[in-house]
Every structure is written in structure tokens, then in C-alpha cells.
Amino acid sequence: MELTDILYDKQNGIANITINRPEVYNAFRAKTIQELIWAFRDAWDDKRIGAVILTGAGEKAFCVGGDQKEKGDEGGYGYSGGLGGGIGLEVENLHQTIRNIPKPVIAAVNGYAIGGGHVLHVICDLTIAADTAKFGQSGPKVGSYDAGYGSAYLARIVGxxxxxxxxYLCEQYTAEECMEMKLVNKVVPAANLQEAAQEWAEKILQKSPTAIKMLKYSFNADSASIQGISQLSMGSLAMFYDTEESQEGKNAFIEKRPVEFNKFRK
Structure with missing residues (x-):
């Protein structure tokens, strides 16, 4: 696959996947998701790979979720250029791939992890955050939501x-605050982030691959039912995107004006 939205390399048993759209804070579009799925599946199939590191290009952002400027293109209300159960993004497929790849996935959060980008780090096996990282949700602010892993699995982690x-509040949290709520495993100086992620990946490589695989499957088992909830969530999200209420969130974001959701409470 010709890669334009991500960087992908494999060295010494470690696969490095970098979302490479720093000009939009590594927001993803349909092609980004497709490339991420391809890279994770390639790492899955490569028996030499024992761990995966997921990060974002630049210093500002890990990922801020779906690119709102791509939403509603080509006359639709979802994202253009893909399937994804009607929303144009194969997000559910990506989530399942990250969960099911029989190798630990380490999120190296280098900046903003917001919205769908926040969900990505949540479903990774481990999260190491730069001390400059910021975390939070934005879905209800822009007419969107993740009622699957992004909420149900998040509740398993933080309560x-x-x-x-x-x-509900869509506020942002520091890396240290997320450490306190057990949402991240470790906080390091920004300059040391990749080194720290690499160090953990190398430690994993020293362990039995079969033991690691079976442990991951065991950890996943308790929350496996969320997959069905996620399918319902994405199906409902496709219908929600086709409403004026969802469009108001997107339009307000693009037009850089206050959102007017009160009119939908009448």
C-alpha cells in the first residue's frame, strides 16, 4: 500500500506506526484509518514483530480524532472516501485490529489526544505520555460520540x-491527572518519550511471545461484549450524522463560532 497519511517502519522486532498529518494535529480521515489498519495487520502477520508503538508526528498532537473538514464532503454527512458502516471511517475495524493483534500496542502520546484520538490511546495496551500531553473528549461538542470502546471500555479503566x-464536560486533562486516574501508565519528559516507548517495547521482546499473546486475549475477554455495543454505536452514529443537530456541531467548529445546540432541546 502506498502510504501518505502515516509513517511505518519495522526495526529489531518493533513496528513503529506514526500518524503523519501534523498540519491538522494528526486528525484522521478515511485514508488515514485505512492505512493504520493495513500497518497493524502487517505487523500482526510479521512473526518477527513482538510489539507495536503508535504515535503522532510533530510535537503538538498524538491525534485529535476525525478531521471535521473531511466530514460531509461529496454531498454526504459522514466522512468521504471509505465505508465504516455508513460514517465513512472504518474506525470500528481499526479498534478491533488494535485490540486483537496478538502483540502489545504502546501508545506514545506526544501531545493532544482528543476525541477519536483519545479513544485510540484508550484501547491500546499501554500508554506512555509526554509531560506536555493533553487528553480529553470532544464528541458532544462537535455532534459526535463513541458509545462503544470510547465510553464503555473507558469506564472500565477510570470508573x-x-x-x-x-x-459530558469535554474538558482536557494533563498527563499527570491521567496518571492519577490510571488512564496512562507512565509520564516522561517530552524529549524522552520515544526512548521510553522503545525501552518498554524492548522489554516486551524479551518475554515469551505465546505467553504475551494469551495474556492479551485473557485481558480482552472481560470486555469482549463491548464489540457488540460498538457495532450498535457506529450504526446509530451513521444515522446521527444525517441530522441537523450533528451538522450544527461540525459547522460551528469549521466556522469557529459558538455552537448552538439549545435549539434542539425545544
Whole structure:
């Protein structure tokens, strides 16, 4: 596959996947998701690979979710250029690939992990954050949501009350705050982030690959039912994108004006 939206390389048993759209804070479009799925599947099939590191290009962002400027192109309400159960993004497929690849995935969060980008780090096996990283949700602010892994699995990690706070208020949290809520495993100086992720990946490579694989499957088993919830979520999201309410969130973001959701409470 010709890669334009991500960087991908494999060295000494470690696959490095970098979302490479720094000009839009590494927001993803349909092609980005397709390339990410391809890279994860390539790492899955390569028996030499024992761990995967996912990060974002530049210093500002890990990923800020779906590119709002791509939403609604070509006359539709979803994202153009893909399938994804009607929303134009194969996000559910990507989430399942990250969860099911029998090798640990380390999120190296170098900046903003917001919206769909926040969900990506949540479903990774481990998260190492730069001390400059910021985390949070934005879906309800722009007429979107992730009622699957992005909410149900998040609640397993941080607890029901905190997960509701994260989604209902759409505030941003520092790396240290996320460390306290057990949403990240480790916080390091920004300059040391890639080195720290590499060090953990190398430690994983020293372990039995079969043991690691079976442990990952075991950890996943308890939350496997969320896959069905995720399917329902993406199906409903496709219908929601076809409403004026969702469009108001996108338009307000693009036009850089206050969103007017109150009119939909009448």
C-alpha cells in the first residue's frame, strides 16, 4: 500500500506506526484509518514483530480524532472516501485490529489526544505520555460520540463517574491527572518519550511471545461484549450524522463560532 497519511517502519522486532498529518494535529480521515489498519495487520502477520508503538508526528498532537473538514464532503454527512458502516471511517475495524493483534500496542502520546484520538490511546495496551500531553473528549461538542470502546471500555479503566465526567464536560486533562486516574501508565519528559516507548517495547521482546499473546486475549475477554455495543454505536452514529443537530456541531467548529445546540432541546 502506498502510504501518505502515516509513517511505518519495522526495526529489531518493533513496528513503529506514526500518524503523519501534523498540519491538522494528526486528525484522521478515511485514508488515514485505512492505512493504520493495513500497518497493524502487517505487523500482526510479521512473526518477527513482538510489539507495536503508535504515535503522532510533530510535537503538538498524538491525534485529535476525525478531521471535521473531511466530514460531509461529496454531498454526504459522514466522512468521504471509505465505508465504516455508513460514517465513512472504518474506525470500528481499526479498534478491533488494535485490540486483537496478538502483540502489545504502546501508545506514545506526544501531545493532544482528543476525541477519536483519545479513544485510540484508550484501547491500546499501554500508554506512555509526554509531560506536555493533553487528553480529553470532544464528541458532544462537535455532534459526535463513541458509545462503544470510547465510553464503555473507558469506564472500565477510570470508573463510571470519571468516564461520564470526561464525556459530558469535554474538558482536557494533563498527563499527570491521567496518571492519577490510571488512564496512562507512565509520564516522561517530552524529549524522552520515544526512548521510553522503545525501552518498554524492548522489554516486551524479551518475554515469551505465546505467553504475551494469551495474556492479551485473557485481558480482552472481560470486555469482549463491548464489540457488540460498538457495532450498535457506529450504526446509530451513521444515522446521527444525517441530522441537523450533528451538522450544527461540525459547522460551528469549521466556522469557529459558538455552537448552538439549545435549539434542539425545544
Amino acid at each position: 463510571e463517574k470519571k468516564a461520564r465526567e470526561i464525556w
